[in-house]
Amino acid sequence: MTGSEQKNNGSAGLIVYSSKTGNTRKLAQGIHRGLEEALGLPVRLEAVEDNPGPGSAWILVGFWADRGNADQKALGYLNSLEGRAIGLFGTLGAYPDSAHAQDLSRKVSDTAAGKNTVLGCFLCQGKIDPALTERFRSLPADNPHAMTEDRMKRHAEAAKHPDEADIASAVKACLAMVQSLPGAAK
Numbered sequence: 751m752t753g754s755e756q757k758n759n760g761s762a763g764l765i766v767y768s769s770k771t772g773n774t775r776k777l778a779q780g781i782h783r784g785l786e787e788a789l790g791l792p793v794r795l796e797a798v799e800d801n802p803g804p805g806s807a808w809i810l811v812g813f814w815a816d817r818g819n820a821d822q823k824a825l826g827y828l829n830s831l832e833g834r835a836i837g838l839f840g841t842l843g844a845y846p847d848s849a850h851a852q853d854l855s856r857k858v859s860d861t862a863a864g865k866n867t868v869l870g871c872f873l874c875q876g877k878i879d880p881a882l883t884e885r886f887r888s889l890p891a892d893n894p895h896a897m898t899e900d901r902m903k904r905h906a907e908a909a910k911h912p913d914e915a916d917i918a919s920a921v922k923a924c925l926a927m928v929q930s931l932p933g934a935a936k
């Protein structure tokens with residue numbers, strides 16, 4: 751980044767999020783509040799649709815899980831970045847300690863790492879669109895995606911997230927990401 755880019759936006763860094771039903775936006779807003787408070791510096795917060803210019807020391811990119819990967823808008827934004835320090839955060843219907851979540855984290859990190867430095871990836875659950883739950887419910891029992899008791903439990907748990915504890919964990923994780931950069935404000 752050039753000195754003029756730093757002066758132009760005057761912020762410590764940039765948070766860009768993609769969100770269809772609001773979970774990732776809520777998480778992004780919580781991270782924004784938490785980082786500004788912890789760093790004592792302004793941080794930019796932008797929706798991916800506004801295609802924000804990346805002129806910041808670091809960028810946190812938020813995504814939602816869509817069929818095993820980050821959603822298309824977040825992937826498109828990540829693919830447009832080059833030579834940046836990127837932290838990732840995302841929401842998903844699955845449990846964050848599941849193999850599915852690990853796979854998602856690896857895929858998105860690999861995409862971001864193509865031409866950039868990846869600082870880490872934080873994931874938490876986010877409530878699943880009730881229309882999707884209904885679609886699963888209507889599937890016949892022999893369908894691989896049919897609703898089971900375990901799946902119902904997972905959807906019910908997801909409906910409580912992201913909560914205040916998720917936001918606190920996300921702030922902590924994202925702060926560690928941005929403070930891992932040499933010369934970062936502590």
Ligand SMILES: Cc1cc2nc3c(=O)[nH]c(=O)nc-3n(C[C@H](O)[C@H](O)[C@H](O)COP(=O)(O)O)c2cc1C
Nearest residue numbers: 769770771772773774814815817818841843844876
């Ligand atoms: C079309 C669609 C596909 C989804 N695919 C996945 C998925 O592959 N894995 C997962 O864990 N959750 C999946 N989810 C759940 C969402 O990722 C989750 O609810 C997320 O919090 C939505 O974020 P948002 O409110 O910011 O849009 C999917 C949801 C929808 C609507």
